[in-house]
Amino acid sequence: MIDPPLWLIILPIAASPVVYLTRRWFVGVVLAALTSLFTGLLAWILPPTHSIRLMGRPFLLDALTQYIVALLFIMAAVLFVLTWQLPQRRSFPSFGLIILGLIAAVGMARHLGIAALMMVLTAIVGVPVIQGGQTGSTRSAWRFLVMVVLALPFLLLASWRIDLYREDVENAVYLGQAALFLALSMSIWLAVVPLHGWLTAASAEAPPLATALVVTAFPLLGLMTLIQILNEATWFTWHQQAGRLLLMTGLISAATGGVLAAVQRGLRPLMGYAALFDLGCLLVALAIGGEGGVLAFSTGLAIRGLGLSTIGAATAAIGQSAGGDGLTVLRGAAHRAPLATAALLVGGLTMAGLPLTAGFVPRWFLVQDLAQIDSRWVWLIVAAGLGVVVGYLRILYAMLEPPVSPARSEQPLQIRPATLILLALALISLALGFFPEPLLDAAQRLLTAYSLPSL
Amino acid sequence: MPSLYEILDHLQFITRELAVLGLFVAGAVVVLVQDWRPSLLGLLGQYILAGLILSRFVLPEVALVKVLVGALVCPMLYLAARQAGWPAGRHSSQTDVGRDVFPGGLAFRLLAMTLITLLAVALNRSYPLPLLPPDMGLASYWLMLQGLLVLMLTEEPLKAGQGLLMGVIGFELLYTFIERSLALAWMWAAINLLLTLAISYLAVARTAGGSEGDL
Numbered sequence: 001m002i003d004p005p006l007w008l009i010i011l012p013i014a015a016s017p018v019v020y021l022t023r024r025w026f027v028g029v030v031l032a033a034l035t036s037l038f039t040g041l042l043a044w045i046l047p048p049t050h051s052i053r054l055m056g057r058p059f060l061l062d063a064l065t066q067y068i069v070a071l072l073f074i075m076a077a078v079l080f081v082l083t084w085q086l087p088q089r090r091s092f093p094s095f096g097l098i099i100l101g102l103i104a105a106v107g108m109a110r111h112l113g114i115a116a117l118m119m120v121l122t123a124i125v126g127v128p129v130i131q132g133g134q135t136g137s138t139r140s141a142w143r144f145l146v147m148v149v150l151a152l153p154f155l156l157l158a159s160w161r162i163d164l165y166r167e168d169v170e171n172a173v174y175l176g177q178a179a180l181f182l183a184l185s186m187s188i189w190l191a192v193v194p195l196h197g198w199l200t201a202a203s204a205e206a207p208p209l210a211t212a213l214v215v216t217a218f219p220l221l222g223l224m225t226l227i228q229i230l231n232e233a234t235w236f237t238w239h240q241q242a243g244r245l246l247l248m249t250g251l252i253s254a255a256t257g258g259v260l261a262a263v264q265r266g267l268r269p270l271m272g273y274a275a276l277f278d279l280g281c282l283l284v285a286l287a288i289g290g291e292g293g294v295l296a297f298s299t300g301l302a303i304r305g306l307g308l309s310t311i312g313a314a315t316a317a318i319g320q321s322a323g324g325d326g327l328t329v330l331r332g333a334a335h336r337a338p339l340a341t342a343a344l345l346v347g348g349l350t351m352a353g354l355p356l357t358a359g360f361v362p363r364w365f366l367v368q369d370l371a372q373i374d375s376r377w378v379w380l381i382v383a384a385g386l387g388v389v390v391g392y393l394r395i396l397y398a399m400l401e402p403p404v405s406p407a408r409s410e411q412p413l414q415i416r417p418a419t420l421i422l423l424a425l426a427l428i429s430l431a432l433g434f435f436p437e438p439l440l441d442a443a444q445r446l447l448t449a450y451s452l453p454s455l
Numbered sequence: 456m457p458s459l460y461e462i463l464d465h466l467q468f469i470t471r472e473l474a475v476l477g478l479f480v481a482g483a484v485v486v487l488v489q490d491w492r493p494s495l496l497g498l499l500g501q502y503i504l505a506g507l508i509l510s511r512f513v514l515p516e517v518a519l520v521k522v523l524v525g526a527l528v529c530p531m532l533y534l535a536a537r538q539a540g541w542p543a544g545r546h547s548s549q550t551d552v553g554r555d556v557f558p559g560g561l562a563f564r565l566l567a568m569t570l571i572t573l574l575a576v577a578l579n580r581s582y583p584l585p586l587l588p589p590d591m592g593l594a595s596y597w598l599m600l601q602g603l604l605v606l607m608l609t610e611e612p613l614k615a616g617q618g619l620l621m622g623v624i625g626f627e628l629l630y631t632f633i634e635r636s637l638a639l640a641w642m643w644a645a646i647n648l649l650l651t652l653a654i655s656y657l658a659v660a661r662t663a664g665g666s667e668g669d670l
Contacts, residue, residue, distance in 0.1 A: 055638060120646055121649065124652075125649075133660075134660065135663040138612055138657040139610065141657055142612055142615070146615075149622075149623070149650065153630075
């Protein structure tokens with residue numbers, strides 16, 4: 001009999017070929033979305049399980065993996081449905097399912113070497129998703145591929161050093177090297193500054209719906225692996241140093257993301273820098289810990305998925321109606337796609353963490369605890385968040401200008417199912433800003449079952 | 456048909472030192488030569504020589520997997536190059552595809568390769584790779600660093616991909632000594648093949664004109 005957690009790997013990967021073969025019909029989209037939604041719900045409701053052995057290595061589904069995997073599967077289900085009406089390669093759902101299945105496998109793997117090899121396999125499947133069938137430039141997909149392959153040797157060497165220590169505790173002398181290798185590889189996977197190139201490049205060139213999944217899933221994959229190591233590895237004794245490193249890289253990433261978001265001239269690059277800012281905030285939350293820090297982190301994970309899905313879908317819808325997403329072609333786009341513009345603004349403000357949006361919940365917990373450590377860092381996070389706001393307001397200003405071609409603006413407003421989903425995402429974001437209880441309940445459920453590492 | 460062990464017996468005349476030297480030559484071809492055909496042959500040579508060297512230390516089956524991977528990787532890249540419109544014949548280089556993949560001239564690449572070689576020697580002396588004989592440690596460092604050099608010199612997926620695979624071969628020389636299991640050799644093989652598939656896809660996507668790919 002197959003152990004229940006393994007269904008999280010088997011279901012999406014087994015459905016993928018069928019989804020690929022039916023990708024040109026609506027049934028393929030529905031199948032992908034239903035598979036993703038069902039697997040997400042399964043990940044959410046599965047009870048705690050025992051360790052499983054595969055290929056002689058241990059696999060365990062913990063509450064953190066359940067939370068992140070459920071979040072990604074449900075987010076992907078929404079994105080898959082949107083692919084039917086928004087511009088995106090038809091193969092995205094089938095590759096997306098494989099990516100999600102492999103992410104579940106990485107989350108369950110308890111041997112770093114096996115996790116590392118599967119992480120690279122996941123990233124390789126991500127290449128056609130990022131390229132999205134576009135011809136000409138391959139910069140974003142290529143950078144992504146190169147960076148994850150470069151991270152692999154460091155992870156494998158770290159795994160080897162840890163194995164040596166497990167066999168003979170006299171080998172503790174090598175643990176410092178293992179920690180160093182781990183820090184190097186995780187810096188690439190988490191896309192922290194200055195190794196954020198793959199994240200922002202992917203956002204700038206990949207189709208927006210694919211970007212939403214990639215820039216949410218891959219850094220979370222790294223984060224999940226890192227937290228498991230920090231939490232479970234008995235050999236790791238540098239928690240204080242790791243905390244300081246995470247805090248500094250988080251602050252630098254958030255600041256860089258915020259500053260560069262303010263000066264972007266296109267929706268897709270702006271999405272990348274907003275994601276970088278949010279990632280920085282997540283790392284800071286993880287580093288500071290405490291009651292506020294863990295709540296900021298666990299609610300922030302869900303908000304990242306919601307915010308990036310909203311922005312990604314809105315960017316795709318606006319790009320479709322305006323014929324591009326650069327500042328110059330977006331002039332008057334708000335008149336042609338008012339609902340998508342509103343959703344974009346809500347998504348952008350959610351990522352920035354502005355009050356009255358769901359993004360404010362994690363940001364409020366974060367700044368409260370951060371103020372007790374150093375108030376200057378609070379201002380840094382607030383200023384960086386304002387950078388993201390400025391970026392979206394600049395774009396909005398251009399979009400609200402009179403359209404270049406009046407004839408196009410006179411087209412009747414079409415309410416499509418994709419627009420309704422987009423609107424629903426924006427409304428959920430606003431509703432969670434006013435009534436954050438469901439978000440806090442979900443975060444509390446995670447924190448009850450899983451203790452985040454205290455750094 | 457000769458068995459694997461008989462083939463290895465026939466190849467006993469190639470000493471490890473000679474094979475390591477061959478690796479340097481094959482690697483140099485990838486770094487220095489712009490033409491994609493000799494470059495691919497250089498990559499194939501690296502897979503075969505790496506397999507031959509490893510067959511003296513690990514299970515011959517593990518070494519054979521490396522050679523088989525090379526035998527699959529290079530035709531995949533060849534087909535991708537042809538699909539991308541890279542010229543097939545000596546006199547068909549009027550097309551822009553596949554020309555000037557490196558921004559610098561041959562002298563620049565030669566100088567860069569020499570500097571990287573010096574760096575590899577220095578690293579091998581200061582931080583010798585554990586478990587590996589010194590000459591193999593040098594070859595491992597050299598392949599990884601030259602692979603990085605190719606990655607720095609070009610973003611053209613077909614050429615840079617060869618650099619990436621070269622770096623992976625260098626690391627595999629080390630890692631095979633760490634993890635000698637056949638299961639892991641197969642996993643590495645899967646990664647190599649999928650990596651090549653991704654490289655081929657990007658190489659074709661870069662040069663494909665008109666309509667978007669069907670994938």
